[in-house]
Amino acid sequence: MKTGFRAWAGILLVTGLAVTAPALGDWQLNMPRGVTTTSREVYDLHMMVLWLCTIIAIGVYAAMVIAIVRFRKSAGAKPAKFTHNTRAEVIWTTIPALILVGLAIPSAETLILMEDARGSELTIKVTGYQWRWHYDYIDDGVRFFSSLDQASNAARRLRSGIDPTTVDNYLLEVDNPVVVPVDTKVRLLITAADVLHAWWVPEFAIKKDAVPGYVNEAWFEATETGTYRGQCAELCGRDHAFMPVVVNVVTQEEYEAWLEERRAEMVTQAF
């Protein structure tokens, strides 16, 4: 019995570590903690409800397994005749209800925070098209389309003969990524030009539908520089899988330099 217990504790520990470990690339088990002020709260909520479910599951499954083992007819068990136990029923109705209240409070707090875009320092209009994204830095006069990059686009053709594993960031690379400065509250105004799309970057914990004729709002503040990738998350037709999102979070200086570069390009283009 003791050995059994230690083995189970060991398994739980390893599983717990594996699940809470940072993204492992292949074989990734868990949501990323992400790099924004809100993504960490989302991750914490997710982990809280996951642990809660795990603990309840252990209890409930234990009861089921014990029943299956101890009360087997083949082991000579004789059936009892009880059909009620009001006290038990009251307990297992009120305790879950209380647990849910405990879960709802932090969830509501995080939601209220995520829906508050006040104090944004930069606004980008995001438009979903079939099948690419368009970004418009409305205060800075920079706008461009962002499409699946050439290498991925060639490899993804039916029976292209190109091994996808030879393409860097296969299906997650674009020609013109979004660039934003770090530690800046960025507001996104999201809409669509044709059908429903959705803008999703897992490491920002943002997913918002792009609805044609309507504008949705989302915000994030990235606290780490780097490149973050996501995909369209609402079925939008044939190439729904082939319109990724790429965001480069850079320093303020790099951002301003990029902005200048783009402005210059746009002047020389007939855009």
Next chain:
Amino acid sequence: MSTTAVDVHHEHRERGFLAWALRWITTTNHKEIGTLYLIFALLMFFVGGAMAMVIRLELFQPGLQFVEPHFFNQMTTMHALIMVFGMIMPAFVGFANWMIPMMIGAPDMALPRLNNYSFWLLPFATSLLLLTLFLPGGAPAAGWTMYPPLVLQGGDSFPFMIFAVHLLGVSSILGAINIIVTIMNMRAPGMALLKMPMFVWTWLITAYLLIVALPVLAGGVTMLLTDQFFGTSFFEAAGGGDPVMYQHIFWFFGHPEVYIIILPAFGIISQVIPTFSRKPLFGYASMVYATAAIAFLSMIVWAHHMFTVGMPLGGQLFFMLTTMIIAVPTGVKIFNWTATMWRGSLSFETPMLYALAFLFLFTIGGFSGLMLAIVPADFQYHDSYFVVAHFHYVLVPGAVFGAFAGAYYWLPKWTGVMYDEKLGKLHFWLTAIFVNVTFFPQHFLGLAGMPRRIPDYAAQFTDFNMISSIGAFGLGLAQLIFVWVVVKCALGRGEKATAQVWEGAEGLEWTVPSPAPLHTFDKPPHVE
């Protein structure tokens, strides 16, 4: 508990194929119609299953090896439409037809001709839907949810899909009316409402949900039709409409729909577990009230399918809270089933194996459902494989295992022959193992960031997709065993079944011979 003498007119052998075909086309007998529904559902299980095999084949590796993306979208759309409307709903209506009259001591359903019509709508409607695969542009490809504006890009298949959905809906509404009228009016003397078997209760409640939900779907798809052909713009901003309004209308149907799917399965589990525990159902009244609570709540949670559309904060909070509350009555049911087993005397024939697997695995689906209710977390889960994993857990080891449990439980009553227990157990173990191999890794894929409804994916999603596909191929193949089990019973190849069949079984259906004669309870039994 009386049974009738053999009815001479029905029991003599038909002469010729035409007479046999006409018998099955015009039958108004609840047992024969039940059989028609069940066979139809089994056929559709393989049609929808074949589409799933195409999906998992393409997803076996990154890159596109087998199908174009547009065809892949047709497969995901049709897989869901067939499985929901052509398989699982007809299967449970089949169970309702066979078992409700017997369980309440009635000679047949209240409206036998309507019953026949409700069934025959189905092959017609699903043929209409399936033939779109051969139209230019192919079958519908905008998802079973049919969201505009995408669905309006649908081409030739679009009106066929709308018409098929209408017909499927009419079939269900008529069936629901029949079930309610039967249960409310034809119970044997002494069978008060709170004495009815749980399967009858869950179907009574399901029937009301059908009547609330299906007309709304009909309205929604009609609005799609008029937007496409008659110049309305319900769902187009340029004309003053809103694509999101469609989502509200669809999911007002769609959420009760998933409870319509699962409640009959709950009812079957409530029959099977007491039988094989040799102990009465624990907390019968609570089970009834919990089912009613679930049904009521199911009508006020719909927008939890829409948390990312840009809903106001108040709406999101409301739907988050109501969705979380459903966990309470659902938990009560799980606890009551477990308490039924507690200090029982358990045996593990195939129906019980499926019921136990249901308890374990549906609970996993329930937990992922609770996680999905948490709005900020749902922003990450929505439209990812986490959702796909969730609903497949509640649908497959949930509803489908409930149907398998019921099938094995009642096959001896229907056919007069015990099914092959060894084959049944083999079917069970292969199915139970492969269902987890197929769907558990999909939780990880969703959490890692893989969207749904995509035919090709980034390299880091390869390993779990490969495992899931292997599981799917095994799951599909294992179902052939079930066909063989059913065929053997239909051919009479097995040990003869008694009326009682199962030692611990209670209820009026176990008082009639096996196979149940075509007409039972022509005179109502008296129930204490």
